Amino acid sequence: MSAHREDFALGADALTPDGAVNGSWKPLGELARVCAAVSRHTPSPDPLHAPARDLLDYAWRQTGEGELFALLQRFEPFATYPLEVYAAFASAGLRHAGYEAAAAAVARTRGWRLAEQDPTRRLGVLAAERCVGVHRPEDVPRLVRGTWLGGLPEPWSFERFSGYALTHVVFHLTDWGRDPDGVPADLGSYLADWLPAWLDTCLDAGMWDLSCELLAVAASLPEPLGQTAACDAWERIASARHATGALPEERPPLEGPCSEPEFAHCYHSTLMAAFAAALTIGRLRATDGTTGAYEDDLEGALR
Structure with a gap:
């Protein structure tokens, strides 16, 4: 990721009304979210800590240290993606007071609160709002029960779309792995039963990106x-x-040696692998400060 950090740079169209958000702000926000998690779960002497922090600082500079969020707020006051991306930086202590004040003012309007969003997206927006001090009286437990995961569906109904949806429900409920107790007990038991089978299925299918998200959920x-x-x-x-x-996001059609996958087809899955690994190692280190055979074997596999 460090070698390809320029591929995360915001282009000239980042502030245009028809700009490709999924190819500019989304990758940058994902870089920030993962690097914040890696730096949080690795101590300073760890060789991964410094590169993760450097990448996070690079991503923050791409936003003009938050100034571009303030511009986006004026151009698209009711778009949620600027706040969702900003929340990734705020989670690492990188903040812009002017943007937060403007975003909080818009987030208190009826137009913002009444925007129609699916339950999983709404959970993410609510989490982002809390970063700027907005705490709306939303029935979060009801929202959770309206998601695929919250309904405890038949496990054989799992597929790609529901897989990505359930991972993000868990990310929002746990603050991206910070609070394992944020998952309701019945959902935790359901995932404990079925996550291993779903993960094995995705690995067999060569769905590396979704597999890494499921590993992050497991952690x-x-x-x-x-x-x-x-x-x-x-x-x-x-x-x-x-x-x-x-x-790569998925197993290439042809097995065997091949060139490095294009950035667009590997950046997210590579980030998710780093994210899941950081969460996993962080949980191992947080257990009791010692390692047993299980921890030694798993950390060896991660390294």
Whole structure:
């Protein structure tokens, strides 16, 4: 990621009304979110800590240290993506007081509060609002029960779209892995039962991006994956990486040596691998300060 950080740079169209948000602000926000998590879960002496913090600082400079969020607020006052991206930086202590004041004012309007959003997206917007001091009286438990995961669906109905939806529900409920107790007990039990099977299915299908998101979910739950499942999953992810460390979103059609995947087809999955690994190692270190055979084996697979 450090070698390709220029690919995350905001282009000249980042502030235009028809700019490609998914190709500019979204990757930059994802870079910030993951680097904040990696720097938070790795101590300063860890060789991953400094590069993660450097990338986070680079991403913040791309926003003009928050000034571009203030401009976006004036151009698109009712767009939620600027606040959602900003929240990733705010989680690491990078803040812009002027933008926060303007965003909070808009977030208190009826127009903002009545915007129609699916429950999973609404959970994310609510979490972003809390970063700027807005705490609306929303029925979060009701929202959660309106999501695919919250309804405790038949486990065989799991597929790609529901998989990505459930991972983000968990990310929002746990503040991106900070609070494992944020997942309701029945959802935690449901995930403990079925996450290993879903993860194995995604790994078999070569869906590396979704597999890494599921591994991040596993590291965000009160109870970790079993030793065999966890080590097997990480070894398969490691074997799917290119020599540069890049991880493609999905298994290439043809097996065997190939060139490094294009940035657009590997940046998110590579970030998710780093995110899931940081959460996993962080949970191991937070248990009791010691490591047993399970922790040693898993950390070896992660490294």
